[in-house]
Amino acid sequence: MKKNTSLEHQFKIASLVLLALPAAMLGFILYLLGASWLVVSTCYLLFIPMIVYVSRLYRQVIDPFFRLTSQVESIRLEDYSQRMQSRYKTGIARDLVIEINKLSEDLQTRKSRYDQHVFLIYRLIEQLDTPILVIDPNGKLSHANSAFSTWHNTPWQTLKGTSVMDFGLQQVDHGWRLNDQQQNKRWQLRHSHFHQDGDTYQLVILTNIEKELSAAEQDAWRRLIRVLGHEIRNSLTPIKSLAQSLQQMPFLQEHAQGERIKQALHVIVERSVGLQDFVERYANLSKEFKLNQQYFSATELTNKLKVLNPQQVIEVNIAQDKVWGDPILLEQVMINLIKNAAEAAEKESPINLQFLIKDGQQKIRVVDQGKGIQNPDNLFVPFYTTKPSGQGIGLTFCRNIIEQHGGTLQLTNNVDTPGATAEISLPLA
Secondary structure: OOOOOOHHHHHHHHHHHHHHHHHHHHHHHHHHHOOOHHHHHHHHHOHHHHHHHHHHHHHHHHHHHHHHHHHHHHHHOOOOOOOOOOOOOOOHHHHHHHHHHHHHHHHHHHHHHHHHHHHHHHHHHHHOOOOEEEEOOOOEEEEEOHHHHHHHOOOHHHHOOOEHHHHOEEEEOOEEEEOOHHHHHHEEEEEEEEEEOOEEEEEEEEEEHHHHHHHHHHHHHHHHHHHHHHHHHHHHHHHHHHHHHHHOOOHHHHOOOHHHHHHHHHHHHHHHHHHHHHHHHHHHHHOOOOOOOEEEEHHHHHHHHHHHOOOOOEEEEEOOOEEEEOHHHHHHHHHHHHHHHHHHOOOOOOEEEEEEEEOOEEEEEEEOOOOOOOOHHHOOOOOOOOOOOOOOOHHHHHHHHHHHOOOEEEEEEOOOOOOEEEEEEEEOO
């Protein structure tokens, strides 16, 4: 069975048939009657209004289909601004136009709401401090946030339209992964997707596993030290009190070993005080400080550090003199880091201090020329120390202060020169 031709073609044929049939019948009748050419011409002129009417009827029937086609195409392209006007006050044609217009209005309202949701997604992405990128259907970077710029060490705006494979990302069956195995150990990738302008976009979130593990580890240490501190204080207080009371007992004056007993009791009291002091100091490692953040001068800070370390050669490179943070707490951190650097460095070798802005963050670096870090994995483990007289508190205390500033503290061995670098990264004001 042949498919029907177009509606327009069939309507034209029907119109011609409707006009030709009465015209032929009229001509035949006039022929039988033997009418003159004047009468025949006059009769056929009467068909002109009928031809005009059929022509107008053709346009009125076909034109709405063209306008409907145009509006449906606009809807398909998510342009809901077009509206049709009905030529009729009643009837099925008017009802069809009304329904099409309502459909456009409903879709326009839904698109407006969805666009607002997408806009909120982008605003939320910009506010988060974990690297996030939006990948278009062609596998290219469409949008990202400042945390991603910091992660890649390049403003994401300059990378827009670049294939994400250039960033070391690779799409696998279950989502995305990093090609670098070391990066994979440090970062966990989560992904989702959303629709925009009819296309599907991938949303990839990079979560710093090390940071999460560090936070969990610190929380575990805080709980442990809270329990140990409570038990140690409860035990040391009566021991110290009992030892002090025994020192005052009269029988020790007459006892042959009285002096030795007094000395032993004195050692017990002294060590009890020392242990109590140690527990109190370690309890401050997780203390929440009330930060008084403000701008202060890096030059003034380095001048104080030089006065506090007169025997140490301190070289200073200041590319950014204004530092945003709590000046008192950051000064304490710098004192601890310089002390560690001086103890690690060779005698008379200089310590280099650097103040700069990099990757959208404030950077403070303490660079020494010592033997480097022997066991970097245990640097921030409480109680761990490589110093004979150390207590393993200083670096943990420093990191706590920096993290409360919203920054990070990292210690790494120098690549091309001996020694190590302690780098503080702080957010800008």
